[in-house]
Amino acid sequence: MPLRNINDLEKLKKINAALVSRVERSMDQQANAFSLFQTAISLENRVRTRTEELHSTLRRLEQSNIDLSAAKENAELANLSKTRFLAAASHDVLQPLNAAHLSVSALAEVQTSDEGKKLVRQVERSLETMEDLLRTLLDISKLDAGVVQPDIGDVSLEMLFSSLRSDFLPVAEMKGLTLKFRPVNAVVRSDRTLLRRILQNILSNALRYTRSGGVLV
Known part of the structure; x- marks a missing residue:
């Protein structure tokens, strides 16, 4: 009988140790689960924060694209206005230049002195240079406007x-x-x-x- 009691006691100790170990493992698992839960909550908060930041950045980019499109449109309108102005100005200035050419030609016919003829030639060259520059401006403005290919x-x-x-x-x-x-x-x-x-x-x-x-x- 005493030996049997000793065996029973040993069995009880083993059972108790097994129960304690199981309880400890259960507590560890619960602690790990709680830790994982906290980590998941932290990650969720970080993801939410990053998502909000991303949405904010996207909104700023969309606004920047809108501003850039508006600026591009304004620049194109300004360039078109400049082109039209150059074309109109070139035409308006070429008309009096043609009249000046006729006047200089008439003046050359009545000049008899060498000095007078020299001055007339200088005026003619100046008028021709000015006309070339204006015609170049006119050509450039036409190219910009797409009028001439x-x-x-x-x-x-x-x-x-x-x-x-x-x-x-x-x-x-x-x-x-x-x-x-x-x-x-x-x-x-x-x-x-x-x-x-x-x-x-x-x-x-x-x-x-x-x-x-x-x-x-």
């Missing part, structure tokens, strides 16, 4: 340079300058009229601001 084709630089040489050589000689063009037989793809106007402006400025020596194209 470039007429792209093959342009012989040799023929173009020959034409420019004929136009500008007298101007260079009057200023005591040399004007030379490098031999070239290339053909480029461009709008002949616009390319000629660009080169005319370059040559006009080169001859105007060159005090001595010459210009090489």
Whole structure:
């Protein structure tokens, strides 16, 4: 009997230890579950905060896009107004220039002195330079407005340079300058009229601001 009681006591101890262990594991699991619950709540709050920040950023981006679209539209309207103004101004100024050309031509016919003829030629050159600049402005304004489309084709630089040489050589000689063009037989793809106007402006400025020596194209 005593031995049996000892065995029963040992069994009771084991059962008690098992129960204690189970209770401890249960408590640990509950603690882990509570910790996971707290972590989930924290993550949910962080996700909610980040989501609100993202929505706020998206709203700001949408407003920025609206502002940019409005600014672009205003810029396009301003550019169109500028283009129309340049076109109108160029036309208005070209009319009195044509009248001035006629007056200078009439004046040249009645001039007999060398000094008078020289002054008339200077006035003619100034009027021609002004007219070229205004026509260039008019061409640019037409291109900006989409009224004129470039007429792209093959342009012989040799023929173009020959034409420019004929136009500008007298101007260079009057200023005591040399004007030379490098031999070239290339053909480029461009709008002949616009390319000629660009080169005319370059040559006009080169001859105007060159005090001595010459210009090489």
